[in-house]
Amino acid sequence: MEQTDVTEFQVDLRAQEDNSSISRKTDIIFLAFLGVLLAGYWFYLSRMQAPLWDGAVYLMNARNWLAGTRLFEIYRPPLISWLIAGVWMFTGENWTFVKPLAAIFATGTAIILYLTLRDRKGGLFALGVTALTMLNAQVFFFSSQIMTETMSLFFAVATLYCVKSEKPTCWLLAGACIGLTFASRYPIAIQSAALAVVESYARRNWRMLTRAIAGAVPVVAAVVLIVFVKTGTFQTALPKDTNLTIFLSPYYLQNSITTWGWIFLLVPLAFVLRGTYSERYNYVFIAWFVLSMIFWSANATNEQLRFAIQFTPAVNFLALLPVASFVKKREPILRFLSRELIFIPKRHTF
Amino acid sequence: MGLVDENRLLLGACTVIVLLSVANSIIQLENVASPRSVIYDRTFIAAMNKISEMVPKDAVLVVSTNAPFVTYFTGHDSRVPFGAFSKESLLHYMTEHHYDYLVVFEGRSQVEELQSLFSSNGTKDLEDRYELIESFRTDFSKIHLFRLRTFA
Numbered sequence: 001m002e003q004t005d006v007t008e009f010q011v012d013l014r015a016q017e018d019n020s021s022i023s024r025k026t027d028i029i030f031l032a033f034l035g036v037l038l039a040g041y042w043f044y045l046s047r048m049q050a051p052l053w054d055g056a057v058y059l060m061n062a063r064n065w066l067a068g069t070r071l072f073e074i075y076r077p078p079l080i081s082w083l084i085a086g087v088w089m090f091t092g093e094n095w096t097f098v099k100p101l102a103a104i105f106a107t108g109t110a111i112i113l114y115l116t117l118r119d120r121k122g123g124l125f126a127l128g129v130t131a132l133t134m135l136n137a138q139v140f141f142f143s144s145q146i147m148t149e150t151m152s153l154f155f156a157v158a159t160l161y162c163v164k165s166e167k168p169t170c171w172l173l174a175g176a177c178i179g180l181t182f183a184s185r186y187p188i189a190i191q192s193a194a195l196a197v198v199e200s201y202a203r204r205n206w207r208m209l210t211r212a213i214a215g216a217v218p219v220v221a222a223v224v225l226i227v228f229v230k231t232g233t234f235q236t237a238l239p240k241d242t243n244l245t246i247f248l249s250p251y252y253l254q255n256s257i258t259t260w261g262w263i264f265l266l267v268p269l270a271f272v273l274r275g276t277y278s279e280r281y282n283y284v285f286i287a288w289f290v291l292s293m294i295f296w297s298a299n300a301t302n303e304q305l306r307f308a309i310q311f312t313p314a315v316n317f318l319a320l321l322p323v324a325s326f327v328k329k330r331e332p333i334l335r336f337l338s339r340e341l342i343f344i345p346k347r348h349t350f
Numbered sequence: 351m352g353l354v355d356e357n358r359l360l361l362g363a364c365t366v367i368v369l370l371s372v373a374n375s376i377i378q379l380e381n382v383a384s385p386r387s388v389i390y391d392r393t394f395i396a397a398m399n400k401i402s403e404m405v406p407k408d409a410v411l412v413v414s415t416n417a418p419f420v421t422y423f424t425g426h427d428s429r430v431p432f433g434a435f436s437k438e439s440l441l442h443y444m445t446e447h448h449y450d451y452l453v454v455f456e457g458r459s460q461v462e463e464l465q466s467l468f469s470s471n472g473t474k475d476l477e478d479r480y481e482l483i484e485s486f487r488t489d490f491s492k493i494h495l496f497r498l499r500t501f502a
Contacts, residue, residue, distance in 0.1 A: 056418035137378035261374035
């Protein structure tokens with residue numbers, strides 16, 4: 001008996017060693033991936049001869065904030081223009097100096113996303129989700145533009161990192177990240193706020209939510225107040241772009257393969273597997289995906305594929321979940337499905 | 351199957367999925383922005399700089415489209431003539447607001463009613479009321495700078 005215990009202990013120890021060795025390997029692969037990503041950004045940034053339309057607006061607003069003149073478009077979120085103005089205070093006004101801004105936030109997103117998922121889901125899973133997210137065509141393209149897409153993605157992922165933490169100070173930071181998501185792209189704050197609400201529910205930890213609210217309110221209030229003092233009003237979008245309807249548009253579903261690639265076909269599978277719901281850790285990703293899809297599909301007057309950027313991590317997480325679950329169960333696919341599919345009663349197996 | 355084997359299998363599955371995704375991304379990446387987008391136009395900013403030099407410092411530019419680009423890169427305020435629907439109404443819009451300069455991106459108009467006026471033929475038709483100061487051919491655009499004619 002004692003002999004068996006010692007052998008099991010040795011096997012466990014070896015498994016742990018193997019696991020940590022794999023983690024180290026995936027960390028190295030992740031660093032190599034970051035290098036490739038940075039090279040890709042550098043190549044793409046070097047091709048950019050002018051900003052996009054919205055980018056020119058953010059540059060104009062930055063100039064206006066710096067000069068104390070009327071904003072070019074008052075409904076634009078201010079954070080990107082504040083950052084540009086901050087850079088120009090030291091370098092002088094030159095749009096090429098702020099070209100890498102989005103790429104810096106995208107790189108930060110990759111690091112935070114990887115670190116968030118690695119501890120709980122393992123390095124390989126984290127690497128898979130991160131690589132799929134950062135290599136997504138929409139995410140990659142807008143990471144090379146003077147736009148708010150990757151900045152808001154960064155703050156949404158930072159919110160996720162903070163709400164997954166066990167430290168109460170991080171929950172306060174989660175609130176600050178929700179506020180900064182608001183400042184970087186107004187509607188994405190709904191996604192960040194949902195992350196805090198659902199994670200609090202999943203962990204039955206309402207202290208987390210109150211701390212997050214305490215962190216978010218001052219930041220949101222400060223942003224609204226500063227913009228109000230500057231413009232005399234506070235507007236988050238053009239009226240024509242804010243027509244929400246209960247008749248959801250199929251636009252994002254119809255374009256799902258174009259947006260996320262063939263991997264999106266695995267997402268419905270995640271929703272019909274028991275394992276997806278048995279782990280409370282996954283709740284936040286389910287909510288992130290479902291809420292975002294409903295929100296953007298309800299806005300039928302302004303549909304763009306880039307609006308899917310901020311919840312792309314949730315899509316990739318849900319897509320890889322069945323793969324990870326199948327590998328973990330170590331059984332033939334039919335047996336796995338018969339055990340895991342939610343519409344097959346548990347006692348029936350093939 | 352050991353833990354390492356499990357991870358190898360997951361690595362294999364992830365690799366296949368990531369590779370398929372990368373292939374999809376590369377295909378999609380070229381479609382996110384048109385290859386003829388202004389972001390790839392190497393001579394666009396130079397044209398804007400020249401326009402800036404050719405008009406008086408405080409002049410407001412009336413533009414057929416691209417107001418944010420024109421405003422930022424020329425340093426001049428720009429206005430899209432919303433409400434104008436013809437050559438005459440455009441003229442009225444400009445004289446009413448005391449605007450003298452018109453920048454036309456040939457074939458492109460943010461005001462749908464002025465689409466034909468800012469077409470290749472339409473811009474020629476403008477010349478009886480506007481003096482063509484300069485035309486700029488960039489990589490993907492033809493830009494005309496007009497000044498309102500003054501009749502004594």
